[in-house]
Amino acid sequence: MxxxxxxxxxxxxxxxxxxxxxxxxxxxxxxxxxxxxxxxxxxxxxxxxxxxxxxxxxxxxxxxxxxxxxxxxxxxxxxxxxxxxxxxxxxxxxxxxxxxxxxxxxxxxxxxxxxxxxxxxxxxxxxxxxxxxxxxxxxxxxxxxxxxxxxxxxxxxxxxxxxxxxxxxxxxxxALDNRPFYYKGLFYISNFFRWWISRLPNSLKKMCCDIIAILGYMPFVVLARFVKKLFPTQKYYEKVPLFYYINKSFHIIRNDALDRFGTPLEQxxxxxxxxxxxxxxxxxxxxxxxxxxxxxxxxxxxx
Ligand SMILES: C[S@@+](CC[C@H](N)C(=O)[O-])C[C@H]1O[C@@H](n2cnc3c(N)ncnc32)[C@H](O)[C@@H]1O
The missing domain is CATH 3.40.50.150 (Vaccinia Virus protein VP39)
Structure with missing residues (x-):
């Protein structure tokens, strides 16, 4: 201390x-x-x-x-x-x-x-x-x-x-500087959603972020898991956006969706x-x- x-x-x-x-x-x-x-x-x-x-x-x-x-x-x-x-x-x-x-x-x-x-x-x-x-x-x-x-x-x-x-x-x-162009495209789209979701009242914001976790994050995570299963010795799954969550719990994914879309200022x-x-x-x-x-x-x- x-x-x-x-x-x-x-x-x-x-x-x-x-x-x-x-x-x-x-x-x-x-x-x-x-x-x-x-x-x-x-x-x-x-x-x-x-x-x-x-x-x-x-x-x-x-x-x-x-x-x-x-x-x-x-x-x-x-x-x-x-x-x-x-x-x-x-x-x-x-x-x-x-x-x-x-x-x-x-x-x-x-x-x-x-x-x-x-x-x-x-x-x-x-x-x-x-x-x-x-x-x-x-x-x-x-x-x-x-x-x-x-x-x-x-x-x-x-x-x-x-x-x-x-x-x-x-x-x-x-700044996605080590990622292919389509990551940046997805980023601009997500930033648009973040702008207004982060300004919603709390309960609505949390609900929107939960929906994004299910409909926005999970499809990519499931795809990354599938690609990894198909090609276990290759790193093709790293081409899938949000592959970072491949081994993360849904609790962490929901938390990160709120973190990402619920905060007005990010750089x-x-x-x-x-x-x-x-x-x-x-x-x-x-x-x-x-x-x-x-x-x-x-x-x-x-x-
Ligand atoms: C994404 S959270 C990260 C929390 C923690 N480091 C973690 O990873 O679990 C960002 C944290 O930064 C804090 N924060 C925001 N502005 C700050 C400031 N000006 N000074 C110190 N902390 C700040 C927020 O209150 C929030 O808890």
């Missing part, structure tokens, strides 16, 4: 725990409609099985050298923790995880991580990370920074919290743009995973 460097605006008592909130309501570099949408999303999808977390966590951590973690010493920060699923994944490898999120997802996160002693959940945004600079050995922000208005600025703020020589793992939506970046932003933020030795989810990348804070 790290001492806060800011004074909490309020301490919320929830299920016998205290959640310190640093939300002033005057945050910059935040899209409040998007944060509110996530608050709703993580109330609906508040729980994941250990095997779901392990399998998906291993995909993000494929480029993280295991030797950088020390169970006795490593202090980590999870920015935009949502339900705290990756904080939970990380907790067994490190001494302590500070996990922050500006939305009401913090309540789901407290519930979901209640059996893990070395995680603390706080309510804060990237603008007001309530810890001193250079206090973490490892920081991560998975699927978050493309939902803030100024991604570079947010990444700069996150990296400042890293000790020199510490590691930063991020995942940003890719997308090419691999080169991700590398450039990480360099600009002061990271070196950058490794971008060639595997899904794209692009997830790790860098080390320069001296």
């Amino acid at each position: 790290i001492n806060y460097s800011l004074k909490p605006i309020q301490n919320i008592v929830y299920n016998g725990k205290i959640i310190s909130s640093f939300i002033t309501g005057k945050e910059q570099n935040i899209d409040q409609a998007t944060v509110d949408a996530f608050g709703e999303e993580w109330t609906k999808f508040a729980s994941f099985s250990n095997s779901e977390i392990q399998a998906a966590g291993d995909e993000y951590f494929d480029i993280v050298p295991p030797q950088i973690f020390d169970k006795e010493r490593t202090i980590a920060l999870d920015l935009g923790c949502g339900t705290g699923r990756w904080a939970k994944y990380l907790a067994s490898k490190v001494k302590f995880v500070e996990a922050i999120d500006p939305s009401k997802a913090v309540f789901s996160a407290v519930d979901f991580t209640t059996d893990v002693q070395n995680i603390r959940i706080s309510q804060a945004s990237v603008e007001s990370i309530p810890f001193p600079d250079e206090s973490f050995d490892f920081v991560m922000s998975l699927g978050v920074l493309h939902h803030v208005p100024d991604t570079q600025e947010a990444l700069n703020k996150l990296v400042k919290k890293l000790k020199i020589g510490g590691y930063c793992l991020i995942y940003l939506y890719y 997308r970046f090419t691999k080169q743009e991700v590398i450039k932003m990480m360099e600009n933020a002061g990271l070196a030795d950058i490794v971008v995973s060639p595997h899904m989810p794209c692009w997830h990348a790790i860098g080390k804070r320069k001296k």
Whole structure:
């Protein structure tokens, strides 16, 4: 646990725990409609099985050298923790995880991580990370920074919290720069739907996203599974859009459909743009995973 460097605006008592909130309501570099949408999303999808977390966590951590973690010493920060699923994944490898999120997802996160002693959940945004600079050995922000208005600025703020020589793992939506043209066509169509679905009232939005999960995602997933069965030794199934979900549960697919279509602000970046932003933020030795989810990348804070 790290001492806060800011004074909490309020301490919320929830299920016998205290959640310190640093939300002033005057945050910059935040899209409040998007944060509110996530608050709703993580109330609906508040729980994941250990095997779901392990399998998906291993995909993000494929480029993280295991030797950088020390169970006795490593202090980590999870920015935009949502339900705290990756904080939970990380907790067994490190001494302590500070996990922050500006939305009401913090309540789901407290519930979901209640059996893990070395995680603390706080309510804060990237603008007001309530810890001193250079206090973490490892920081991560998975699927978050493309939902803030100024991604570079947010990444700069996150990296400042890293000790020199510490590691930063991020995942940003890719610009489909490594995919054939028909992926981009599907993306433009889906973006059109996202524009209006994300502005619907909550219950209608959730219903639309469930329909999209069934009628939009599942046909591709079933096709990818079929192609894989037909050609088990080839990777032809990777030509099918949404093949990423080939081994994912329907729970994850529904959650991701809501994540994708329910949020007003999302940005997308090419691999080169991700590398450039990480360099600009002061990271070196950058490794971008060639595997899904794209692009997830790790860098080390320069001296
Ligand atoms: C797609 S969710 C990812 C949650 C979690 N990292 C995961 O993968 O399960 C994005 C999260 O970013 C948070 N977020 C949005 N804007 C933010 C900001 N300005 N500062 C910090 N977190 C933010 C949202 O509240 C939301 O929980």
